Amino acid sequence: MKRRIRLVLGTMLTLVLGLSAAVIGSAGPAGAALPGTVTLNPSSGALSTAPMFTAATVDGACPAPYDAQVSVYVVKPDSTYAGSLATRISTGAPYSQAPFSVALPGTARSLGAVLGSSPADGSYHLEVRCLTSTGTSVPGNGFFLPIRVTGDTWQVEDTSQAEETALKVSADPARQAVVGTQYKVTAKVTPADATGVVEFIDASTFQSTRVPVRNGVAVLDATAGSAPRSFPYLVTFWPADAAAYRLSSESFGYYSVLQSGIEVFAEDGSVVEEGSKLARGQKVKVTAQGFRPGETVKVAIPGTRGEFAKATADSRGVVTAYDLTVPKRIWGGKHTLTLTGAGSCVKVTFSFAVSRW
Structure with missing residues (x-):
């Protein structure tokens, strides 16, 4: 049969x-x-x-x-x-x-x-x-x-x-963790009385960790490692009794990133200090880090007209030597340059001043 x-x-x-x-x-x-x-x-x-x-x-x-x-x-x-x-x-x-x-x-x-x-x-x-x-x-x-x-x-x-089950996966901190720091991935199993094991697989390395479900929750404690990369997790609930509950699975993307930071350089290669006064039309180069590898980074100076070209982070999540020209039509006073990761939502800022007209 x-x-x-x-x-x-x-x-x-x-x-x-x-x-x-x-x-x-x-x-x-x-x-x-x-x-x-x-x-x-x-x-x-x-x-x-x-x-x-x-x-x-x-x-x-x-x-x-x-x-x-x-x-x-x-x-x-x-x-x-x-x-x-x-x-x-x-x-x-x-x-x-x-x-x-x-x-x-x-x-x-x-x-x-x-x-x-x-x-x-x-x-x-x-x-x-x-x-x-x-x-x-x-x-x-x-x-x-x-x-x-x-x-x-x-x-x-x-x-x-057998009753259908579902997984809700989240992380703390959300979205990404700084390299070398600890993070948690939490899988909540519905219904909460379903017993079994949750398997967390890092699909980039195939490292598998199995955590027993307690009160409907399984928590993976992990370290973000030494280099920025993606953590494409495959999360699966394996029921202790398949006659009572069905297997369920979910995908969850996570990242490790560098500690965020920014440096601005003048055309002659000298460092522009935070809070420095810049001239209208002045050209500088910006290097910023803390983004996800390969992600698009939006560049902006809030309060100014027009848009700046978007940047792309490299394999380490770094934007290197981005060419920025201070707008000629910009109000005098204090301003903030911002670089924001499209997926990570990481925002790196640099304050500067412009002479009044």
Whole structure:
């Protein structure tokens, strides 16, 4: 008998591909999932039976270039990997159109061989992970199916009564943290009485941290590191009982930045001190930091007419030697030059004065 289980999950592959160039070639962290339906034939059996099942049909498609091969893994209740049933299956590839079927080879291992002797009863997951022709992948690039292990048997989990869950992810400080400082990423699980583990994966490094849910909340304590970069997090709630609650996932972008600062230089290279008097039409060069790597930075002198050309922060979040000309039509008195990151909202300021007419 075949059993169809639909996983209602949001895909986070776009975030991973957009912010991370790294790939994984082995099991790696479990991460989030592609949306789709997984059907097993048969839908139950003995732990000792090899292969565990004859075929799996997936009502979804592997995104290119991860459509050349698939591997089938077993995920334990705490979201860590127990091992693989079979790896780098290519029969029937490419798997770029839905639905597609995967037949386990005769050499595939039994579930018991993967879990070891006397595995704990409870909810596990199978993952059908999409791979490139060289066997690499990224987190969030697989289809998951909950199964239940009881004694020496397994069966596809009955999730017909399982309650939907949702994640709300936030950080303190918000948006970004200065390199070398501490920050917290908080995942609130709804409903609050859902028990399980929240897995935080930094998709740029594939570092995975698992935090138990307590009173509907899981908190990741982290350090912003030594260099500015993006932290494209994949956050997944793994229920302790898949028959009661459904797996859910969310993406969350975070950054580390340099301590904000600004320097202004005259044409001869000398430093212009904060509060200095500048002449109308005077040309200066501005260097500012504290922005996100690669972000657009808006330059402005509030109270003046016209717009200044936007700048782009480099890979360290620094705007270097920006050419600025003091407007010829500017009121005499005190003014403030501001540089504001479009995404980070980081604002760096420099005060100066202009002679009165």
